[in-house]
Amino acid sequence: MNPTSKQNSVFIGEGVSFKGSINAPDEAVIEGQFDGDLTVSSLLIGQTGRVTGTIKADRVDVKGELNKDISSRQLLIVRSTGKVNGTLEYGEIEIERGGQVRGNMSQV
Amino acid sequence: MFNKFKSAPNNANQEPEEVAEPVAPEEIVLVKEEVPAVPVAPATTPNVTPSATQQRGNGMMGMLQANVSKPSILSEGFYFKGELSAKGTIHVEGSLNGQVQVDELTIGSRGQVEGIVNCKIFHIKGRFSGTATCEELTVTSSATVDGHVVYKTLSVQKGASIKGELLLAK
Numbered sequence: 001m002n003p004t005s006k007q008n009s010v011f012i013g014e015g016v017s018f019k020g021s022i023n024a025p026d027e028a029v030i031e032g033q034f035d036g037d038l039t040v041s042s043l044l045i046g047q048t049g050r051v052t053g054t055i056k057a058d059r060v061d062v063k064g065e066l067n068k069d070i071s072s073r074q075l076l077i078v079r080s081t082g083k084v085n086g087t088l089e090y091g092e093i094e095i096e097r098g099g100q101v102r103g104n105m106s107q108v
Numbered sequence: 109m110f111n112k113f114k115s116a117p118n119n120a121n122q123e124p125e126e127v128a129e130p131v132a133p134e135e136i137v138l139v140k141e142e143v144p145a146v147p148v149a150p151a152t153t154p155n156v157t158p159s160a161t162q163q164r165g166n167g168m169m170g171m172l173q174a175n176v177s178k179p180s181i182l183s184e185g186f187y188f189k190g191e192l193s194a195k196g197t198i199h200v201e202g203s204l205n206g207q208v209q210v211d212e213l214t215i216g217s218r219g220q221v222e223g224i225v226n227c228k229i230f231h232i233k234g235r236f237s238g239t240a241t242c243e244e245l246t247v248t249s250s251a252t253v254d255g256h257v258v259y260k261t262l263s264v265q266k267g268a269s270i271k272g273e274l275l276l277a278k
Contacts, residue, residue, distance in 0.1 A: 075266070095247075095264035101274045 010040075014048045030064075047081050062099075073108055184218050200234070217250050241277070
């Protein structure tokens with residue numbers, strides 16, 4: 001499925017750097033760099049993706065890097081290549097072996 | 109006190125051997141183990157060895173402990189308070205309060221550990237609160253972790269509850 005063609009979704013490709021805030025009702029797929037506030041239902045950070053800022057999402061899937069304040073109300077998955085730094089708030093968490101998590105964690 | 113832990117797994121391992129002596133087929137197994145070099149035996153060997161390995165597998169409680177020799181077990185209902193230091197594995201199903209220094213620590217699903225833990229491999233299925241420093245941390249879905257954990261490799265199953273701080277050791 002091509003993520004660029006989805007409704008209510010945003011896709012930031014590899015090599016793209018974005019600063020600002022995004023509010024997407026559905027999905028955000030980030031393969032590039034994102035700096036700022038992000039409110040989204042489902043966030044997917046690809047292996048090359050780097051997200052820094054205040055993140056609010058229901059579901060987060062991290063294969064790349066995610067920094068600062070993160071709130072994942074339902075499920076947060078950190079894949080083996082994923083790196084998460086900062087303050088974490090989550091409903092459920094899953095970390096694959098090799099995934100890196102640094103910071104304060106609390107359950108919603 | 110500590111000797112008591114050790115004696116538990118020892119007994120568990122001795123039991124099957126004691127049973128094995130009076131039973132005839134088991135004696136054949138013992139002979140077979142010395143035999144393989146002799147070419148005459150192969151017809152009966154495959155029939156006997158699987159049962160022997162199965163028994164050993166059950167004796168190990170079906171856990172992935174092939175390279176782990178005799179874990180010391182703090183069983184359910186047991187409450188330990190103080191300082192604990194050992195080489196090898198400790199399996200906690202009871203309650204442990206204090207300082208622990210060990211190679212491998214497993215907190216079973218009914219186990220509880222509170223305090224300072226220093227180990228290489230740390231499996232949490234039950235509850236942990238306090239400060240832990242380990243190389244390999246595994247948190248399963250039934251686990252509750254509250255506190256400060258320093259790790260090198262980490263894996264957390266869906267459903268686990270983690271409160272506090274996770275730090276990556278350099």
